[in-house]
Amino acid sequence: MIGALSLLDIAAYRAQRALGSVVLAQVTWLVDGPPDPDRLRALADHLAAANQTGRVIVPASVLGGRDHWGPLPAVPAVEVEDDPIDRVDVLDWVDERAQVPITATARPWHLAARPLTGGGHAVTLVVSHALTDGIGLVNALTSLGLPGPGPRTVRRPGPLTGLQEAVTGLPSAVRAAVKAARLARGGGPAPTASPTTSRTRPHTALALIDSAAWHAAAAAQLGSSNALFVSVAAQVAAAIGRVATDGTALLGIPVNERADGDDVTANALATVRLNLPADRIRDVAHVRAELKRILSSREPDASFAAALPLVPYLPSAALRPLAQAALGGAEPVTSASHVGVVPRSLADAPGPAGAVFMNLGMQHPGVTETAERLNCVAVEASGMVALHVGAVADRLTDRAEVRSALLAALRAVGAEPRELL
Template sequence: MSNVLDLADQALFLGERATGTTSLVQCVWVYNRPVDIDGLKRFNDHLGRGRLARRIKRSPLPFGRHRWVSPGERPGLEIAATPRPRAEFDAWCDEQANLRPDAEHGPGWHLALLPFTDGGAGVSLVITHCLSDGVGLCEAVADGACGRDDAIRWPAAQSRRRWRALREDARQTICDTTDVGRAVVAAARLARADRRGAGPVAPPSERRRAPLTGPDESLTLPAATIFIDADEWDDRARALGGTGNALLAGMAARLAQRVGRVVADGSVNVGMPVNERAPGDTRANAVTNVDVTLGPAAITTDLREIRAAIK
């Protein structure tokens, strides 16, 4: 099995390195009872031997394809020394996300536990998107919970001598030329289609603010956490003639309407990820994005048009 990064995974990694950003995926669990610490440690150990047990090794060629290698030391479970009120859980989750996992140098993920002052606890698992997308993370979590280790063992970081790595990566680059060319042509066509199909944007309701000046600083975007019963969500979607995905798209479109993120005719462009992961897939991001345009009439209490649009 090849340990060469997929082109999309390499593009994401290089984009992050160029911009100094990190795309994250975070899972959280909230318990109203004490947590089995030993069980959580076993879960952490299995994560370290599962699908997340790898990191990225750069090619010695500046234009070469990078490779997956074994991660070396596994990250341990972090247990907060001081319990905090349940109301501070969101702030703690932000703190965990700010630790910034590293797909190249490691660790690429981090599991932590926060005891609550009322006796419950919260758990956070943060990974870099360079290691996995959402579906891959769900599979990794399921494997870790069931005690399943990954059968794939990636090579050590220093398993290739420099001259061998140069020869292999140069040969890989030649083989990739056709695929890269096709990707560039497809991207150019898509960009032209987007420019032709995009309508004029509706004027904002407020005057544009002046750009920020001064030193860089961290910004936390406003967010809200909502707990929804999964069965109630699905029941409501069916009652409106749609699916759970259609209901989510409808909510996103309605929010876009409320804040004025629409084009001149009142329609909303909604981007939806589509899973492409197959059994045995080793890609970090086996997903494609589909853009759906929803007209004003579709963003109502009837999901049938939205359901048809996203099929």
């Protein structure tokens, strides 16, 4: 992978760096039979050859220069652990693997497997979100069997390249700075950080629901799979207290903007906002109508796009409050990402899988306080809908509270889980 990152990808990467955090995407498979080391190594080799995951970020050498893509230095070793764990403890292991360090500049992903005491095994892949979003990762995994790019030798950009980029981009940056100054004089609200918590790792829960039962529940309430999921996410948010003071659930819903064949852009998505009053969060038909309304009427954020040329010129101290605001600011926004149905080639990538789930996470090396957050992700594969919830907040004392909130929400919409972890 050769060339400079897009301004949006630079902003996403530098925002993480400014916060001292790593945003990650994680895919986990619950697979039949024992781990197959050869198949896992083949999967790692494929990921290393794919454009989306076979790369690292080469940071700009001068302020104002652009970060570049460089080749992955080596295929990360696959870790196959020997000690089996009970299936009920899978999420603990998944969470532990999410804390094994990754860095977008050297080791941007890792792959591991562990046997289960009752038979079968779990496989989990942790990837830096600076490399790819969820759909990009799905695309990389579903290109299994396709020829990857040939050997890549890339001359890393030096200081002269950075200086040229800084000079070339300066007029756009000046225009962006002028526009930002005008907006500030206009009395717009200053960025505000989300409430913080002393927890750095989430309380998590996972529900596995038969696809037929899930879609039947959506149809019975004149909804859709996406609307049913958003209703469940809003109910979980209400149950754990991550709502506005009047009880309104605030949902941030990622929308895929990746063009067909785009395996370069790391973060090809936008986020739309859906506010659900407390008395409508269980009304799946209402949620569906509101989703249609906001998706059909949404427009690109022109002010955000106009400010992007300024990002390469901002030091970390200036980016930090903007990055904190991007995580939701002081408002208790819940991230609700419905990935949809993934192809069989992804579901069986490490071996025949009975379930696949995805989640978002963060690493905070050396950080003692983090922003509160609630992330919900739904994936359908192998005849099963997997709904993962991860919550970070001081008000939560253990995972049982999140599991209880998720189970109650599913039962409220008539989607009884086959398994709850």
